[in-house]
Amino acid sequence: MHNAGRLARRVLCLALLAPVSHTVCAFTVTIAPAAPKTVYLQVGVGGFTGHYSAGGTPxxxxxxxxxxxxxxxxxxGNGTAQAMTTDSTVGASSYDGFAFCNVPAQLYIGGFYRTTTAGAxxxxxxxxxPAALVDAGGDTLSFARISWTTGGNGPTGSTPTQPFPAGTFTAGAVQTVGAIAQNQWAESCWTFSYGxxxxxxxxxxTGRVLYTLTAP
Structure with a gap:
């Protein structure tokens, strides 16, 4: 055990593969079927060239x-949740460039699932x-102490139904954190906090969470 009188600043760094937004808008839009079948996921900084709505490419x-x-x-340990911030500088939608998320308080998450034909x-x-975040001495903190809310600024096409809803990490597990419909672009802004x-x-x-989007 460590003497509480020697407590210094605690620093948590959560690597991602996002106080609170004033709005709770999400954004989804139907996209046209096209070849090739494609999935794209962006968490923070992405790799999109241009914007999807203007013919950009992932x-x-x-x-x-x-x-x-x-x-x-x-x-x-006083029980007051601590707001986390991101080092990502990306707040604009890769769909149309709209300033959707407010960095560094919010983390952008978005992407699309496009098939060659229509479908549901x-x-x-x-x-x-992972089960825990770990420091240099091997001490651990459960990932379950990290949660997030969801929101975004409200452009035309915004919806209160979040494709990537609020949640809490399940330590040591693979968990579903959102869904994208067939032939849809979807995005949200996450605001993280430490319990x-x-x-x-x-x-x-420190610890790292890996986000994955896979299509059949």
Missing amino acids: GNNATVNKESVAVAAAAV GSVNVTATV NTTIPAAGTY
């Missing part, structure tokens, strides 16, 4: 964005979540 981007918070020593299917976005209900050892805790 690509790959190896950037891994982070969510982080530094908890002041006097506030550690859908695909899920999953998060592969701050325990007094862990002083340190910088």
Whole structure:
């Protein structure tokens, strides 16, 4: 056990493969079937060239964005959730360039599922979540202490139904965090927070969540 009198600032860094928004809008839009069959997922900084609505094309981007918070020593374990912020600078929609998310408070998540014909299917976005964040000394914090709300600024076409709803990480599991309908573009903005209900050892805790979109 570590002496509580020696507590320093706690720093959490959540690597992602996002206080609170004033709006709770999501954005979904039907896109035309086309070849080739394509899925695209963007969490934070993406690899889209141009905008989808203007004929832009998706690509790959190896950037891994982070969510982080530094908890002041006097506030550690006081039960007040601590807002996290992202190092992503992307708040604009890759669909049409609309300023949808408010960085650094919110993290952009969006993408599309396009098939060659019409249909009523859908695909899920999953998060592969480690059991814990870990510091250099091997101390751990459960990923279940991190939650998020969802929202976004409200352009034409916005909807109160979130394709990527609010939630809490399930430690050590693969969980579904959203869905995209067939021939649809969908996006939300996530605002992350740390539960701050325990007094862990002083340190910088890190961990990585992998988001995946797979089509049959």
